[in-house]
Amino acid sequence: MHKKKSKQLYYKIFFTYTAILVFTVGVLMVYFISSNKARIFETNLDYMKMLSEEAVSYMEECSNDVGYIKGDLYQLPVISEDLLNYLRYDEETYQVKRLEKYIASTTLKYNGFESFIIKNMETYSNILQIDLISYLRLESTSCYSDGIKNRTTLPKNKIDQIRDGDLAGRGRFSFLKELRDPDTMESVGCMIVIFKADVFDKLQNYYSKAELAVYNMEGTAVYNSLDDYSEKEVINLEKDNEYSIKKTVKDYVIYTFIDKNQARQLPMSLLLTIFGVGVTMVIIGEMCINIYLQKLTGRLNYILDGMNKITTGDLSVRLEVDNNGDELDLISKNFNDMCVKLDRYIQRSYLAEIEQKNAELEALQDQINPHFLYNTLESIRMKAICNGDKDVAKMLYSMAVIFRSQLKESDVITVIQEIHYCKKYLELFEFRYQGKFTSTVICPEEYMNYPIIKFILQPVIENYFVHGIRGESEGNEICILVESDEDALIINVIDNGRGMSDEEIEAKNKELMENKRETKKSIGLINVNGRLKAVYGEEYGVLLKSSDSGGMHIILRVGMGEENGNEKSNVN
Missing domain, CATH: 3.30.565.10 (Histidine kinase-like ATPase, C-terminal domain)
Structure with missing residues (x-):
């Protein structure tokens, strides 16, 4: 009888198990890389959405502040009349009318528009300056928190530019409000409230994964985190290379975008960690396979040695049964029986039955689709927007964000997501306790x-x-x-x-x-x-x-x- 080399089976099983191990670890590594890319991509998109929401919220807040200032102005007839006189007449005539008003009044101090303007600039700290434009006299007056500058004459084309709405500039944006005579509704001039754009820089630094650009309808840049991009190039990025959000607030367009490659890019440290864990798993698996196969081939060689002794006629050979409960123990036991009954058995087949595990049935539980409720809130919010009730729409949006946070499958989120949901929760109470x-x-x-x-x-x-x-x-x-x-x-x-x-x-x-x-x-x-x-x-x-x-x-x-x-x- 030819004696087979003891390492043949070892190498066959070893290479088979190694191939299975490497394939399995490789699939797991690909899965973890893919799932982490998806998670990072979703997180980066959340950054972009949060940045867009914060930028739009700031623009809307500034626009509302301008409306509040104008509303307060017309609620004070003495101040509004003083401002309209300032826009209608030259400095000498204005001072005469102002003196006449003071003499006719019973107060010790005359309340003019200057104190009103300065007080509002102190109240709204994000205002950079307020320009008062006279259409009749083609004059402009700039107001700052520390005082009001003298009148300056404007060229005719400047008035046309102001009326066309091109009021933006790098690092600043403006909102215009017409100033009319409440009796005749004649447009005497306008008030241009200029706001600082440095808040956009703070927002972009806070959500550093995304980029932010703000332009007016004329294409003038207010803010751009990528200074070398024109508006046309930003629009091309939105179409071709970027994940982006475009929103319009009054006369301004807000772009938030993120590079496709960077949106899904994994940190090198994470890639090295996944690769290191994979290599470690292969090494440990190879060590376990080697130990197992060394023991297995040792037992097989022991059985082969017993068989070789039988070929020499030594029927006294008995193999030790290790009581491992596997097929090799069964072979050893049957081999011993065969030696006892060799005259009656010439060939014997050893059969092994492989039991199949019963598949576990998972109970299906009917669930009400919770997204129906979320979609209903969104429909109510859109109805409020259509009716012009922005406060209710904003409250419904905050409530929908909080409700959506309860519907997500995963119970594990990031700190910034938890804080974002809480900010929306706090906004609801800011409506309830306004000013308090x-x-x-x-x-x-x-x-x-x-x-x-x-x-x-x-x-x-x-x-x-x-x-x-x-x-x-x-x-x-x-x-x-x-x-x-x-x-x-x-x-x-x-x-x-x-x-x-x-x-x-x-x-x-x-x-x-x-x-x-x-x-x-x-x-x-x-x-x-x-x-x-x-x-x-x-x-x-x-x-x-x-x-x-x-x-x-x-x-x-x-x-x-x-x-x-x-x-x-x-x-x-």
């Missing part, structure tokens, strides 16, 4: 993309509006500050509300430390604390303190370690 409530969010960029479980911040803010806000008084403030402490991400929520006594805070912290669960389906502090501890560990959760302003300082401690990162990926 302000909010501040401070989140360094290095923490924006950190993954956390969703819906841990909104219940804390809601707790403030239920128990802490002083609705009868002004000056209510709440601040959200994100920072880190060693292996933990710290989210601070600080307010100047009613607060709690030291005894109440101590009792509440003890309850949070013990992690007592409520029987009701609540989303309060105890449940947020329980979720944090369940996902990240007992050393994380919620802590209460008194703030320096007398309100509450609530600290959310979230894990940042590698182990916690693995736990977060398994959240359902």
